Amino acid sequence: MARRKKIYEGKAKILYEGPEPGTLVQYFKDDATAFNAEKRAVIEGKGVLNNRLSEFFMTGLTQLGIPNHFIRRLNMREQLIRQVEIIPLEVIVRNVSAGSMAKRLGMEEGVQLPRPIIEFSLKDDKLGDPLVPEEYITAFGWASQQDLDDIVQLAIRVNDFMSGVMYGVGIKLVDFKIEVGRIWDGDYQRLVVADEISPDSCRLWDIETGAKFDKDVFRRDLGSLTDAYTEVARRLGVMPSNA
Ligand code: C5P
Secondary structure, three states, X not given: OOOOOEEEEOOOEEEEXXXXXXXXXXXXXXXXXXXXXXXXXXXXXXXXXXXXXXXXXXXXXXXXXXXXXXXEEOOOOEEEEXXXXXXXXXXXXXXXXXHHHHHHHOOOOOOEEEEEXXXXXXXXXXXXXXXXXXXXXXXXXXXXXXXXXXXXXXXXXXXXXXXXXXXHOOXXXXXXXXXXXXXXEOXXXXXXXXXXXXXXXXXXXXXXOOOEOOOHHHHOOOOOHHHHHHHHHHHHOOOHHHO
């Protein structure tokens, strides 16, 4: 069997060379990591669920004209994506206090924020993805001021879409992370949502009960991660058994 060229292996995904120039195949692993990979497990079926859920969210973005890297799903664990130049930032959008923000500010989790708050972390595992101010980003050339303005607009549009979709199935979108990539067309660049959008990179709480349906279930040992992600897929009508 022909071996595909592996371009990159991350904690939860592998990227292979795609069938056409400018494309990649994104493979979703079952590996779960937290706390900068200090906690690890293999969670059977997670890759299948995240492949389907990321397809669902990215397709929804496309329908609204929000540019992203998704082309089409290939099989249970793989999707075809556009090759992009990843901007080395994690773009985090928060609607409700939780996680590192609640800890940093000594805030309780679950407080509705006055407006969506966007923050940036540097993608660097060795440093534990530190929060970085915009000044660092522009001074060190990770992104220009124009890029940052465009990234904020993109993040707000993703938040509006995702919040609405989740609200429709009784789930509050507490926060999430996206990554943004550049696609070059000659001297011009387009910024697109890249990586994945899945319960690995969001906080999702049941509106009625507050039950968590995201990676905090794994981080905080709250039960079965597969059950939590399956519940999100079930409510959205995204059933992995139909793959
Ligand atoms: O940990 P923190 O509160 O900063 O996370 C904010 C949001 O970003 C959460 O939804 C979390 O799952 C996501 N995140 C991520 N990848 C990271 C850091 C945070 O998907 N490396």
